[in-house]
Amino acid sequence: MELNQISYFINLAETLNFTAAARLSGVSQPSLTRAIRRLEEELGGQLIHRDGKNSRLTGLGQDVEAEFRRMVVAMKSVRDHSENWAMGKHCVLDVAVASTVGPTGLTAFLKSALLAAPSIEIRLHSLQASEDTSELLSGRYHACILPREARLERKLDVHPLFRERFVLGCSANHPLTANEVVRGEDLLEFPFVDRLTCEFRDQILDHFVRKGLLMHPRFRSSREDWVQRVVADGDAICILPERSASARGLVTRPIDGFHLEREIVIATISGSTAPAEIRKIAQLAAEHAWS
Structure with missing residues (x-):
């Protein structure tokens, strides 16, 4: 399949007339006819019903036209990108x-x-x-x-x-939101959600272990969006960087005696x-x- 065959066929699909399509394509009618026949042989089916003024696309022809038009758009995008790169515009x-x-x-x-x-x-x-x-x-x-x-x-x-603290994450109507600063021991009263991809996960858990607070995760996930949604929709809690809280309904509170930051x-x-x-x-x- 050649690029000129694509443009020939699109012109033919628009005009449904070999003479008019050849004129649009800038080639002779026999050349365009041969190109369309080669295309049909390659695709294994007839693309147009040849019936004089009543010529029309076949079912295959209609599908091929749609795909060819997408290819033309893609090729134009490639050319535009190439020109912009060459000219330093994009x-x-x-x-x-x-x-x-x-x-x-x-x-x-x-x-x-x-x-x-x-x-x-x-x-x-x-x-x-x-x-x-x-x-x-x-x-x-x-x-x-x-x-x-x-x-x-x-x-x-x-x-x-920027730098950001690790803080408590909970729902907006959670009991712990009543406190400006949350006590560590209060965290044990609620289900804990474990953020498996957290780079400081071990340091966070070790901090609470040293305080005599053993966190028992009820839900673990490597998906940040899932963690935050579970916390925002219920009474569960998590520990996360303060700027990472993006789920609607999720709020944060600092934890007393817990000072961990990341850059x-x-x-x-x-x-x-x-x-x-x-x-x-x-x-x-x-x-x-x-x-």
Whole structure:
């Protein structure tokens, strides 16, 4: 199948006339007729009922027309992207965000970054639990937004974005919301939901063990949205970063004597090997008013 056959057939489907379709295609009628016949042979069926002025598409022809029109749109998009890249008008950046990092605050930054850099398109991905900043070196992503790792590659530039506390998460009508600060021992009265992807999960559980408070999870999940929905819809509780609380009906409270924070950073390839556009995003992130 050749690209010119696609355009020939679309013109034929619009006109249902070989002469008119040939004129639109800029070829002779015999050339267009031969191209359509080759296409029918390749597809294994007749595309048009040839009946003079009453010519019409077959069922196969109608399906093929719809698919060909989608292909034309896709090809135009490819050409536009190629031209924009060549002229420096458009750049798609793949940014991966750790699943435990919530959208609060980040959406405002992304909006301001897109306004400041109109030639950039940001494509967000979820950074899987098995992935880390090594995905930057492999070229899979241009940037990663995640909690600061203990060990970072020297080939990466890391820009701090904000710090956030770990707090209690519960529903808006939960009994514990009556307190400005919640006591640790009060947590044991309610079902505990275990966030399996939390990078600080062991430190959190160890803290309460040292306080003589043994948390017994009644529900565990690696899905942050499921954890928050379960908590927001009932009397269960969880421990989560304060900016990650995004489910409707979920509120947070600090826990007495519990002081654990994490720093969220944006990591990119260092030096001139990083695209100028991602360096621009990193610069905007460093200048953003995260508070």
